[in-house]
Amino acid sequence: GAVVSQHPSRVICKSGTSVKIECRSLDFQATTMFWYRQFPKQSLMLMATSNEGSKATYEQGVEKDKFLINHASLTLSTLTVTSAHPEDSSFYICSAVTALENEQYFGPGTRLTVT
């Protein structure tokens, strides 16, 4: 149980375009999902908390208009990187909270490369 998927696993896009990343809880419902980014050899940095049916809560320094989050259902949250730039290239990881254990289970991550 507690399986979280992300799609796509890798994406390359051109500077100025937008990219959508999906995070799904496959075998449980998650009222809360989190989005992180991770640079090489660094720890996870929380970007935002995504709550089903309400607006996401962004961490300080994260631009909400650049990183659009939509938590449309109890099993799906999406992160859209708008007008991507090379500095947005990173490993984006989502996590979902299970009601049973109240702990975060992570997706496999999405490697974004902006050229």
Added chain:
Amino acid sequence: GQQLNQSPQSMFIQEGEDVSMNCTSSSIFNTWLWYKQDPGEGPVLLIALYKAGELTSNGRLTAQFGITRKDSFLNISASIPSDVGIYFCAGRSIKAAGNKLTFGGGTRVLVKP
């Protein structure tokens, strides 16, 4: 954001050795978690600790929630090659909103050449 102090940053292991890593915080946590991350993958939850002094095992892994609630350690006994990866501690502060976690900087476990 705030990070936990995790040490060592990296270590080399030889098959069969025991390894140990720890995390400390300046504030009190009510939950300590240990995750392992393989290259190009998301972190996988190894052990969760909820009570001060709690000692929990998962196979060859043992973790403890420090009595002061400001630290935790993870031990791996009789290491094997697949133990290579990055281990992260994570804690949940009593002041944390929702289910937010604070992560340590990670311990990179490598195999001795």
